[in-house]
Amino acid sequence: MSMHYKPQTLLVLIVLILSIIIAQQVSSISLAHGLIVNTQKSDPLTLIEFMDFNESTIDENIWNFNIGNGCPNLCGWGNRELQYYTRENAFIENGNLVIEARKEKYIDPLTNKEYEYTSARLDTIGKLKITPPVRIEVRAKLPKGKGLWPAIWLIGEEWSLNNVKAWPSCGEIDIMELIGQEPNTIYGTVHAPYCYGSRGVGSHFKLPKGMDFSQDYHVFGIEWTNDYIIWFVDDQIYHILTRTEFEKHGCKWVFDKPFHLVLNIAVGGYWPGNPDETTQFPARMYIDWIKIYRVNKPSYAFTTDIVDSYNEVVAKTRGFPKASLETMVNGDFSKPIDFKNSPITNPDEWYVTGRLDLIDERNTVVENGVLKLTIKPPGPGPAEIKLGQVIWIYQNTSYIIRVRAWSSIEEKLVIRVSLPIYPPKILNETIVKLTTEPRYYELRLNNPPWGSNTVEIALLYNGTIYKDLTIFIDEVEICRINTCKPITETTTTPPLKTTIETTTTQNTAITTATTTTTSSSITTTSGATNIILVGASTIVLIVILAVIAIIVILYMLISTRRKS
Numbered sequence: 001m002s003m004h005y006k007p008q009t010l011l012v013l014i015v016l017i018l019s020i021i022i023a024q025q026v027s028s029i030s031l032a033h034g035l036i037v038n039t040q041k042s043d044p045l046t047l048i049e050f051m052d053f054n055e056s057t058i059d060e061n062i063w064n065f066n067i068g069n070g071c072p073n074l075c076g077w078g079n080r081e082l083q084y085y086t087r088e089n090a091f092i093e094n095g096n097l098v099i100e101a102r103k104e105k106y107i108d109p110l111t112n113k114e115y116e117y118t119s120a121r122l123d124t125i126g127k128l129k130i131t132p133p134v135r136i137e138v139r140a141k142l143p144k145g146k147g148l149w150p151a152i153w154l155i156g157e158e159w160s161l162n163n164v165k166a167w168p169s170c171g172e173i174d175i176m177e178l179i180g181q182e183p184n185t186i187y188g189t190v191h192a193p194y195c196y197g198s199r200g201v202g203s204h205f206k207l208p209k210g211m212d213f214s215q216d217y218h219v220f221g222i223e224w225t226n227d228y229i230i231w232f233v234d235d236q237i238y239h240i241l242t243r244t245e246f247e248k249h250g251c252k253w254v255f256d257k258p259f260h261l262v263l264n265i266a267v268g269g270y271w272p273g274n275p276d277e278t279t280q281f282p283a284r285m286y287i288d289w290i291k292i293y294r295v296n297k298p299s300y301a302f303t304t305d306i307v308d309s310y311n312e313v314v315a316k317t318r319g320f321p322k323a324s325l326e327t328m329v330n331g332d333f334s335k336p337i338d339f340k341n342s343p344i345t346n347p348d349e350w351y352v353t354g355r356l357d358l359i360d361e362r363n364t365v366v367e368n369g370v371l372k373l374t375i376k377p378p379g380p381g382p383a384e385i386k387l388g389q390v391i392w393i394y395q396n397t398s399y400i401i402r403v404r405a406w407s408s409i410e411e412k413l414v415i416r417v418s419l420p421i422y423p424p425k426i427l428n429e430t431i432v433k434l435t436t437e438p439r440y441y442e443l444r445l446n447n448p449p450w451g452s453n454t455v456e457i458a459l460l461y462n463g464t465i466y467k468d469l470t471i472f473i474d475e476v477e478i479c480r481i482n483t484c485k486p487i488t489e490t491t492t493t494p495p496l497k498t499t500i501e502t503t504t505t506q507n508t509a510i511t512t513a514t515t516t517t518t519s520s521s522i523t524t525t526s527g528a529t530n531i532i533l534v535g536a537s538t539i540v541l542i543v544i545l546a547v548i549a550i551i552v553i554l555y556m557l558i559s560t561r562r563k564s
Helices: 009-034 243-248 300-304 308-315 504-563
Strands: 045-051 081-084 090-093 096-107 116-119 122-124 136-139 148-156 172-177 185-189 201-208 217-226 228-232 236-242 259-267 281-296 351-354 365-367 370-375 383-394 397-405 409-419 425-434 438-445 453-461 469-480
Touching: 096 122, 096 259, 116 259, 136 148, 136 172, 148 365, 172 217, 185 228, 185 236, 201 228, 201 236, 236 243, 259 281, 281 370, 281 469, 300 365, 383 469, 397 409, 397 425, 397 453, 409 438, 409 469
Parallel strands: 081 116
Antiparallel strands: 045 281, 090 096, 096 116, 096 281, 122 259, 136 217, 136 281, 148 172, 148 259, 172 185, 185 201, 217 228, 228 236, 351 383, 365 370, 370 469, 383 453, 397 438, 397 469, 409 425, 409 453
């Protein structure tokens, strides 16, 4: 059967077909630019175990209670510890797993031996086997006090009290250990054949001045694969260990098989020593939650190409116990500074190093909130004087270092951020030209996810002068980008000059940091471009459809008139 269509109907069909074709073309363009379809990329991490301890009792499908003092095979659990572990010292309270160390007399029912302290130790032997690649995070608050030894750690699955000789061949990964008399410091270490005990490979992390791990909860964790282990606190990396590095030291890498998790508070032992009258009992470790992720791909870009020297140097800069958190002490020069201060004894206060003999002491003073630094001509060669201070900053955070300064004559001054080690590893620096008028100068620092927590902020003068030079410094401050207070005076932001050490490793690390920042910028710009492209494509489509619609209407009008 044949079918006949009116011209108007045919035109409508043509319009619809053209619309579909144009829509497909726009969709193709959009897909090509990644504008409309948001393709799902595989997540780097998959959560495979989450313990939030919201139940009323400890889940014995996961946890075993260790009872006793390790006897007869490992009395004192190998460290001359004083406690007796019981079931009663571990319990759930307010959504926390609590491990409590007590000072109380306890008689072992099997041996009649008397103990002065009790505590708890839980493990997951035979119930929860943890095999790399995984990321383990534990949110916890720790006890403090002399002789206390809380720990979150892993040991090879084959180890047990009936097989104590499996250590150190089985391997041990200490996610977190704390010695109670040093409550602001935690340690991350591994033990394995040829590298165990005092030869264990590890590092430590110290909180900034005035903070310790008993005051609040922190997230302690590791990312552990067959090729590397990374330790972090609150996502601040403080230790990096690669298989290649470990084996170069003559150690045997045994961290590619199942391990089990252990939580405990030991009392006494070789490392922390015994409690004394200052130790407060009961002492508690609170575990808020434990998360275990499967690592689908490294969480950190640099793990695919880890180089030992630079990253380990950065990791070892954790540990200035007096470094103030994101604060320049006396940055407004409201107080005098001690020119005899040493960066070793007081790193978180202003210190002056270099050619101190060139400083005119009579004319170098702090007056009305301004440091007036007068330098005498040294003769041939540069003056080389540095004003510095060490502070504590966060990783994966961007900062501005702002300086308000001027000088008696136009001179150059270096603003620098570096690792507080010798020789210094320069993270960023710029040379500014001081004038005789007060002015603000800025330097930006993008601290990458693996960057140092402690940095030295310094002002350096190393020019050659032939008459007395006075440098006036009114203010030095650090602030996170987008949180700095606005200033009304002119701010000079010189081009950033990143000084890179000649070592390949530093080059790689700094280049990676720069690339990451640039990549973010490109992503943002690309997003803006995508929006523009989508808008432009939509407008084109509307215009074309409008033109076609006008043609159809005109044709229909002409056809109607002809018929009439």
